[in-house]
Each structure stands twice: as C-alpha cells, then as structure tokens.
Amino acid sequence: MLERLLILQERDRKIAKLNQETADIPARKETIQSRLEAHREALQKAQEGLKVKQLAIKETEGEIQACQEKIAKYRNQQFQVKSNDEYRTLEGEIEGVENQISDLEDREIGILDEVESEKKNVAEKEGELKEEERLVAEEVAALDTRVSNIEAELHDLNIDRENYSKDIEEEWLSRYERIMNHTRDFALVPVERDTCGGCHMKIPPHLVHDARKGLDLVLCSYCGRILYWQP
Ligand SMILES: [Zn+2]
Structure with a gap:
C-alpha cells in the first residue's frame, strides 16, 4: 500500500510542478514581451530626433525665402528711387541680405547632414526592434508549445493517478x-x-x-x- 502511495505522491508532485509551471507562463510571457518596450522607446526617440532636424530644415528654408522676398522688395524699390545714393543704400541692403542667405544655406547643408545621420539612426532602431520582435515571437511560441505539452502530460498523469488511486484503501x-x-x-x-x-x-x-x-x-x-x- 505504501508503495502505491509513494507512486501516487510522485505523480502528484509532478502534477503540482506542471501546474505551477503553467501558472508561471503568463508572467514569463510578459517579461519576454516587455523587452520590446525599450526598443520601441529607442525608435520613438530616434524618430523624434529626425523630426527635429527636418523641422529645422523647414525653418531655415522659410528664412531663406523671407530673405529672397526682402531682396525682391529692395529691387523693386530700386526702380522707384530718384537718387544714386538711395539706390546704393538699397544695393548695400541687398548685399547684406544675400550674405544672410549664404549663411543660411551653409547652415542648411549642415542640418541636411544631420538629417542623414538621424535617418540612419531611425533605420537602425527599426532593424533592432524588428529583430527583437522576431526573437520575442519565437520565445512566446516556444512557451505556447510548452503549455500544450504540459496539458498533454497532465492529462496522462491524471489518468495514471486515477488508476493508482483505485487500488488504495x-x-x-x-x-x-x-x-x-x-x-x-x-x-x-x-x-x-x-x-x-x-x-x-x-x-x-x-x-x-x-x-x-x-x-x-x-x-x-x-x-x-x-x-x-x-x-
Ligand atoms: Zn514530522
């Protein structure tokens, strides 16, 4: 009788262990999936960094356009002035604005380089997220497989257990x-x-x-x- 009880105990301990493992699986899945969070955040940060640079480009282009409008206005005024002095003053103004445009264009070229490196950064972070998503999916699928294997094992153990219990007082x-x-x-x-x-x-x-x-x-x-x- 004790031998049967010992076998029963061995089965029950196995059943309890498997039940515990099943109960732990959702938390394990969550831990695995939480790894994606850091990658998503890194990607988001990279995308924001890119946006800032793209916005800076737009702003610079806006400033250049404003300068060009200023020049057009001065040129228009040049048609209307009567004296050479006034004409030269306007010419000086135009020169000053043209210098501004040249500086702005230099700045734009610098920002365009930064945009390129931000784009590379975004692509890199996208790649990393994708790779992590693949790994996470694999690990989660492995746990799902484990759950079905445990279910099958538990099914057999419970039948086995029933059979042993029958012969025990x-x-x-x-x-x-x-x-x-x-x-x-x-x-x-x-x-x-x-x-x-x-x-x-x-x-x-x-x-x-x-x-x-x-x-x-x-x-x-x-x-x-x-x-x-x-x-
Ligand atoms: Zn004791």
Whole structure:
C-alpha cells in the first residue's frame, strides 16, 4: 500500500510542478514581451530626433525665402528711387541680405547632414526592434508549445493517478490527500535514522519500529506526515 502511495505522491508532485509551471507562463510571457518596450522607446526617440532636424530644415528654408522676398522688395524699390545714393543704400541692403542667405544655406547643408545621420539612426532602431520582435515571437511560441505539452502530460498523469488511486484503501487515500493538501510538499516522508524526513524532529522508537514494519499508517506526531521506512 505504501508503495502505491509513494507512486501516487510522485505523480502528484509532478502534477503540482506542471501546474505551477503553467501558472508561471503568463508572467514569463510578459517579461519576454516587455523587452520590446525599450526598443520601441529607442525608435520613438530616434524618430523624434529626425523630426527635429527636418523641422529645422523647414525653418531655415522659410528664412531663406523671407530673405529672397526682402531682396525682391529692395529691387523693386530700386526702380522707384530718384537718387544714386538711395539706390546704393538699397544695393548695400541687398548685399547684406544675400550674405544672410549664404549663411543660411551653409547652415542648411549642415542640418541636411544631420538629417542623414538621424535617418540612419531611425533605420537602425527599426532593424533592432524588428529583430527583437522576431526573437520575442519565437520565445512566446516556444512557451505556447510548452503549455500544450504540459496539458498533454497532465492529462496522462491524471489518468495514471486515477488508476493508482483505485487500488488504495479509502482511509489511506483520504488521509494522504488531507496531508498533501495541508503540507503541499510531501505527505509521505522516510524515517531518517530516528528523525522525521519531513520536519526533522526526533521520533519515538516505537514509531520507528512501526514504520519499519510498514503494516499500518504511522504518522509523525509533530507534522502529521506519513512515515515510511527506507531500507
Ligand atoms: Zn514530522
């Protein structure tokens, strides 16, 4: 009878372990998926960096256009002025604005280089995110496979368990189950020299003797687990 109970305990421990593994899988999936967050943030930052530079280009182009309009206005005024002095003053103004345009164009070229490197950065971050998404999908799929394998294993274990339980005396079985539900680790523990293999308290000699005979259920007087003799 004890042998059957020991087999039952072994199956129950396996079942409990598999159930625990199943229960842990959603959290494991979340941990895996959370890795994408950092990559998404990095990509977003890169995209924002690119936007800033593109906006700077637009602004510079706007400034250049404003300068060109100013020049057009001065040229128009040149047609209307009467004196050479006024004409030259306008010419000076135009020259000043043309210098401004030249500076703005230099600045634009610099920003265009920055736009290129920001674009490269965005592409790099996109690539990294994509690669991480691939890895994450793979790992999540592996966990899904594991869940179905566990389900199949549990199905078999439960059938196996039922078969073993059938041949165990009702009193032993219900006691075993009560202890197992209570301790959640072992209902049956070996006698280790003269101590309980569960709680490690010293047990009286007559209990050691009874456990050794193995005829009846011998319970540890401290933790209530069933004691068995391991030759
Ligand atoms: Zn004990």
